[in-house]
Amino acid sequence: MLIKRVKTCFIRTFLSMLSILQSQQSHRVVIFLAIFILMTILILYTSNNVSEEVYTPFHVATMKINKTTDLKRWSRKDGFVPISGNKSLALHCGNCALVTSSSHVLSSQAGEEIDRTECVIRMNDAPTLGYESDIGHRTTLRVVAHTSVFRVVRQPNEYLRQTDGNFTIVYWGPPNKIEKNAKGTLYRLIQRVSTTYSNVSFFTISPNRMRKFDNLFHSETGRDRQKSHSWLSTGWFTMVIAIEICDNIKVYGMVPPSYCGVLFSRKKPASKKMPYHYYKPRGSDECLMYIQNESSRRGSHHRFITEKHVFARWAKLYNITFSHPTW
Numbered sequence: 001m002l003i004k005r006v007k008t009c010f011i012r013t014f015l016s017m018l019s020i021l022q023s024q025q026s027h028r029v030v031i032f033l034a035i036f037i038l039m040t041i042l043i044l045y046t047s048n049n050v051s052e053e054v055y056t057p058f059h060v061a062t063m064k065i066n067k068t069t070d071l072k073r074w075s076r077k078d079g080f081v082p083i084s085g086n087k088s089l090a091l092h093c094g095n096c097a098l099v100t101s102s103s104h105v106l107s108s109q110a111g112e113e114i115d116r117t118e119c120v121i122r123m124n125d126a127p128t129l130g131y132e133s134d135i136g137h138r139t140t141l142r143v144v145a146h147t148s149v150f151r152v153v154r155q156p157n158e159y160l161r162q163t164d165g166n167f168t169i170v171y172w173g174p175p176n177k178i179e180k181n182a183k184g185t186l187y188r189l190i191q192r193v194s195t196t197y198s199n200v201s202f203f204t205i206s207p208n209r210m211r212k213f214d215n216l217f218h219s220e221t222g223r224d225r226q227k228s229h230s231w232l233s234t235g236w237f238t239m240v241i242a243i244e245i246c247d248n249i250k251v252y253g254m255v256p257p258s259y260c261g262v263l264f265s266r267k268k269p270a271s272k273k274m275p276y277h278y279y280k281p282r283g284s285d286e287c288l289m290y291i292q293n294e295s296s297r298r299g300s301h302h303r304f305i306t307e308k309h310v311f312a313r314w315a316k317l318y319n320i321t322f323s324h325p326t327w
Ligand SMILES: *[C@@H]1O[C@H](CO)[C@@H](O)[C@H](O)[C@H]1NC(C)=O
Pocket: 085, 086
């Protein structure tokens, strides 16, 4: 951002210098030359100071764990903001099925078992229509990224129709996109939809809680999310929220952290190709997506594999089990 601005400024100065040179006002030339030199110095200065913290290969052994946060003790009150009214997210479940969007859920025939679970949690715009035998049809909670909001509201019959006594949608996103006072149209869109679907409880994650999610990633991995050019995944938000509301969690379709092979060994994963999303059979391969994201240095990527290392640790603390594959 800054560099871009400085560069624009640089070019403008250069152009005005040229135009002044043409008009032969030499005292001004001196002033603009001075500015030009200053700009050059500034550019060199900023490009040397931009933090280029590289996301080095992640090893569990070197993972700097500060102190494991007790997620069960996070206060629900300041975390979730209702889109309308002033109710709070009061959902509590003994048993939860967390259904991932991975193609590992296909042919699991786990649909009945999932539907029998007290609470069923899904993510983004993962559909149930047509996949009921593997993933069931009930939804108690759907965690949706700001980038998936449009896809969710565009198909209300698939995503907003009442399938459960209580149905809750939690949106997450950067506060400047998802907050009440945010400029864009996203919040107003959700607000409009929430008045139409009055049976669905809509919440956004508060800016305060978004920061808490970042701090959690930092304390659990020793990495600064922003400095290491990462975004937390919807999976990360969903897992933490599930731990908050569920006594027991069974996760469907999540692979263990080492599933895609040892990272950065430049060896192709031995596992066979599995689509990243069960509803996009021609989409990218999951392991390829994970490895590319994990090793990506710039451009804000998800750290799917790092996140799974953390999930593996949480599994021991919070009654989490994994199915399809089992681990
Ligand atoms: C908010 O909740 C309180 C009690 O919990 C109630 O008295 C008040 O009317 C509510 N306000 C709105 C706008 O719903």
